[in-house]
Amino acid sequence: MARMVAVHGVWRSDDRLALWAEGPGRHGLAPESLTELLAGVGPGLGWLARRAAPADTTLLMPGRAGAPLPSPELLGPGWAQHVGTAEGLSLDLFAVPSLVFAPEDAAQLLGELWGAPPALGAEVDGEQVDLWVGASLRWLVRVHDLAWRIVREGAMLPALLDGRARWVPATTGPRWAETRGLLRTAPPVARAEGRPGTEVLGGALEALVDAEARLALREQAPLLRPGRSSAVSTPAAEAWVAALTTRTAVVEAAPDDLHVLGARLRAWHRSLPPPAGELRLCLRLVEPLGDDEDDWSVDLLLQRSSEPSLLLPADDPDVAGELITRAAAVWPTLRFALHGEPVSTLRLDREGALGLLLAATELTAAGVGVLLPSWWRAGGGLSVALSARPHQPGAVDVPSLLRRDVVVDFDWRAAVGAVRLREDELRELAAAGRRLVRVRGQWLEVDPAGIAQALEFLSQAPSGSGTVAEVLRMAARPPAGVSFVGIDAEGWLADVLAGAAAVRVADVPVPPDFGATLSPYQQRGLDWLHLMTRLGLGAVLADDMGLGKTAQVLALLAVEHAGGEGGPTLVVCPMSVVGSWQREAARFAPGLRVQVHHGATRSATFDADVVVTTYGLVHRDHEVFRGVEWHRLVLDEAQNVKNSATLQARAVRSLTARHRLVLTGTPVENRLADLHSMLDQANPGMFGTPTAFKRLYSAPVERDSNAAALASLRTLTAPFVLRRLKSDPAIARQLPEKQDITVWCNLTAEQAAIYRGTVDDMLQKLATRRGHSRRGVVLSALTRLKQVCNSPALALGDSTPLAGRSGKLARLEEVLEEALAEGDRALCFTQYAAFGSALQPHLARRLDCEIGWLHGGTPRAERDRMVERFQAGEGPPVLLMSLKAGGTGITLTAANHVMHIDRWWNPAVEDQATDRAHRLGQAKDVQVRRFVCIGTVEERIDTMIERKRVLADSVQGGADDWLADLSTDALAELVALSADSVAELEA
Incomplete structure (x- = not known):
């Protein structure tokens, strides 16, 4: 049976922690013995114990016959029987040997004991000891x-x-x-x-x-x-x-x-507020009940934080005097309550009541309770609102009839807080010259100078009729000198102006040949894009990554194409996603003719429904694009032009298009100027210059946290921005538990040259090889081709830099940047350890964050620590892993993104790696991305696996063995490089 020892603690008068221990028959073990016991529990406690100083601590404890009584922790349930009667018991001073800890060491020791069980197992010289943590020490742990x-x-x-x-x-x-x-x-x-x-x-x-x-x-x-x-x-x-x-x-x-x-x-x-939980002063403002608008009063009450509903009159100067003095330093009117007979109510006129209303926030911060009428809202100053309504009510209630030339009526009105005022009411307020006024039975604070300014504005403000686009343009650029609170709208226009998320329109039917069934939220996106097109308004589709922005746009193009509407669409995107647009268009909307404008042989004329090009080429070939009147301009990954001063952004903005559509997963990356850039690309000039936008919104919101400016910005931008997040409950219910996404990538010219050379060398060798020798040539060539698709540096086996040489790597960086911007975590798998070792520092530099790298050579302890930190939400947000080292046996449910950088031809191996994140304990939907280079062996093997997945799943042995048995002609077709595979990356 293990020996029992109890350890106790007390905080000494010299601000030191004293620990002492007792064993059977002995109260106060030698400090050396206590040090050994703590070291036997763990190295952390032992290290701290050796830093402590041995000293006697004088304690007042119950004792009998000159010895302290054993503690309940030592004797357990038999303590009362051991103590027996009170005869001979006394409180005496005892000098107890102890270990004394300085405050910082004491803090660390008490922190080590947080969450520890009542009994700590210790081993001293091979002997097991149960070290019981006494009540005093447990209490000190709580204090710490x-x-x-x-x-x-x-x-x-x-x-x-x-x-x-x-x-x-x-x-x-x-x-x-x-x-x-x-x-x-x-x-x-x-x-x-x-x-x-x-x-x-x-x-x-x-x-x-x-x-x-x-x-x-x-x-x-x-x-x-x-x-x-x-x-x-x-x-x-x-x-x-x-x-x-x-x-x-x-x-x-x-x-x-x-x-x-x-x-x-x-x-x-x-001067600081009194402690929470103690008695505090509470002021209750009572407004006039009759016609006398100067008959206000304030009740002086006492209130306890623990019982806020219990209010008592503060008429006892011994109790309330100090509290009133504190409050009077903030609101001097209370000084009247400090003189003469104690009072529980102060009489106020209108100006005195306004003084309390304006001081309420500061009084609350000083610990004074303030009860105000429900109508009061601080900061409800004078402003103007734009009122708009359909010109012909009911004539365009059917959404399909909406079009860009629909006319609405509008005028301007003044507002105080949420109350809209007529011009005659505004003139009455100006004549009264009071700051606290009653309008339509509601008390309002107004500024006489602001009233005069609003009257001057209304006398000159335009009114009449205009299109929806013209009214929104007017609201987005409010006149200088007055505060603008938004638009009051009626009928169907109210739905449109309430914002993209609120508008309700009928479902737009998707053509029968469209290659996918839209989810409910994607259908709503299509409906909204169709409505914005008909109203002549540019739009920002800012759905989270993985929610199918491309599919929604292609559905819109397919709908217009099937109805004989529209015209040519120009898609501008980074080079890394040009191939993705090609493949997705062929998959979803095969009836659309797609032309890629890129490369040395690019044409100066366009004969297609969709033209896909890059941001760099829009600037370089600006005259070619500017000569076309585009039906629609689509800007994908529009954060590439968030800096409106760049040549690329200016070139894109100057293009002529009847409808402009901006796609981004991160509408505000760092600052509100990013949002202005997106909105300005969608509706050029509508939101004014960057300087004006900064003055009206960016500076007040970012620098001053101005709630009114933020609310105004939301009101103005809501009609133009549709943003859905994966975390939204309505979206989460529509998402599959796991999404499989193919990320299409292009090769750079360097990659293509190495790829062609590898194919030519393989075919030349196959002409003279048979049997196992032939299989070796094929497997070696396939491995090299996969390496080329990753990076020339991997294929060449050198240590040259990775940047700017791989289309796949550029696409990986973009996807990871977007995932990290959303606060997500990702697993990235590669089957090449050498590539992972080079990729880790490269990604760390490009993403500016820590990147974990788990491979076969990672020591077990470091591997466990890396997994533990990742699962705890600490450490690197991206964990790079070799497929063999990280593909099985690890739970990594903290990640909701899985990236397969290079393809393993046996899908079962990839699925095992995916299951590190997609397994029990995963609280989020998992997005699985497989990076595939267009027009290479990767794309053809991907197609073959999907068509023959049952066969592929049954493959045993080496992952590439089944490919080695193909005929030479089949191999040549498999590895041939297609014409659309190559695209040089742009800076």
Whole structure:
């Protein structure tokens, strides 16, 4: 049976933690024995114990016959029987051998014990010991946890105590109530030094908060150190700030300077709100009940945070005096309540009531409860709104009749908050000259100067009729000098202006030959795109990656083509997705004629329904594209032109098209200027210049967190942007549990040259080889061809850079950038360890983040640590793995993206790797992407696998063996390089 030992703790008066242990028949083991016991539990505790100093701690404990009683932890349920009667019992002082820990070491030790079981298994010299954690030590662990949370939440204050810089817990907020609750649960032994319980808790908590704050500061920033000048000449405040991070905490400054600094800090602390959970003052504003608009009052009440519904009159000066004094520093009107007879109600006129309304936020921040009428909304200033309605109500209610020349009526109106005012009401307010007024039974705050400005604007504002596009253009560029709150619309126009997500239109039928069935959210996307086209409005389709933006656009083109509508569409995209547009168009809309404008032999004329080109070529061949009146301009991966000042962005914007469509998964990557660029490409000029947009929206929202500017921006942009996220519940229900996506990639010219040379060499050798020799040639060539598709550096076996040489790698970077921008995590599989080793630092540089690399040579401990960090949501967001090392036996459900960089011809192997993320415990839908180079052996094998998946799944042995048995003619057809496979990457 294991020996039992109990370990206890107490916070000493010298701000040190004392640990002592007791065994059967002995209270207070030697410090050396306690050190061995802690080391037997774990190296962390042992290291800390060896840093402690042995010393006696004098404790007041119950005892009998000159010896302390054993603790309940040591005796268990038999403790009461052991103690027996009270005869001979007394409280005495005992000097107990102990280990004494400095505050920072104490914080680490108590942190190590957080979550530990009551009994810790220890091994000392081969003997098993049950080390029981006593109630006092468990309580101190809770105190430390509270201190740790206080620091992590920033709920502490810097102070100056006895010439030392200290961090102390703030006496406000929910943690203060928790502190008081923790005090009530302190075990008696925590007071063993005879001090009151508040001092025990206060001393321990303050010391641990100070220790944790210093540890946190040293982890996050370099130490602040005093200057080299003498202590007397160093300003006290500067020395105090520096001492807040040093280990000694001593403030080296002149005594007089320290005295002044200490007084100022104490005054600052006193000015803070009172502790949460204590009695506080509450002010309740009562508005006039009759016709006298100056008959206001405010009730002075007392309120407890724990019982906010219980309100008592604050008419006892002994109780409420200090609270009223605090509040009067914020709202001086309360000073009247401090003189004469105690009062529970103050009478106010209209201006006094307005003063309380305007001071409410500051009073609340100072810890004063404020109860205001429900109609009050701070910041409801004067503004203008655009009112619009159908010119002929009911005439265009059927969505199919909507068109770009539909006329709507509009005019401008003034508004205060949510109340729209007629011009005559506005003139009455101007004549009254009051700031707090009652309009239609509702009290409003108005600015007389703002009323005059609004009247001047309304006298000159246009009104009449216009198209939907003209009205939206007017709203998107509100006049300077007045605050604009949005558009009031009626009928079907209200649905359109409510935003893309709110508009309801009839389903647009997809042609029978369309190669896919649209999901409900994709059908809604098609309906909205069709509506925006008919209204003559550009659109931004900003669905998450993987939600099928390309399919929705191709469905729109197919619908128009089937109906004989529209005209040529120009698709502008990065070079890396040109091939994807080709393949997706052939798959979904085979009736569309597609022309790729790229390469040295590109044509200067266009004879196709869809022309696909790149951003670089739009600038380079600008005159060719500008000479065509395009029906539609589609900008894919439009973040490539988010900088409106670039030559590419300017060239794209200058093209003429009846309808403009912007596709992006990240409408706002870094700043609101990105959104303006997208909106300006969709509707050139509608949202003004970048400078004006920054003044109206970007600066107020990003710099000042202006809620009104943000609300106005959302109102104005809602009709033009459709954004659906994979995390939206309505979308999540429509998504399959696993999505398989083929990512089409082009080869660079360098890749194509190496590829052709490998094919020619293989066919030449096959002319003279038979049997196993022939199979070896085929397998070797297929391996090299797969390597070429990844990167020339892998195929050549050299250490040359990867950047700019591989179309597949460029596409991988784009997909990963979009996934990371959405906060997702990804697994990337490759079967070539050498490629993975080169790819890891390359991706780390390009994506500016840590990239994990797990391969066959990764030590087991490092492998386990890497997997644990990834699963915990820590460490690298992208985990690169060799297929053999990471394809089985690992659970990586923290990832919701799986990328197969190179194809393994046996799909079962790929499926096993995919199952690292797509398995029990996965809380998200998983997107699986297989990167395939167009017109190469990768595309043809991919097609063959999909057509003969049952056969492929049954393949045993080497993954490529079944390919080696094909005839020479079949092999030549399999590996031939098609004309559309090559495209040089553009900078």
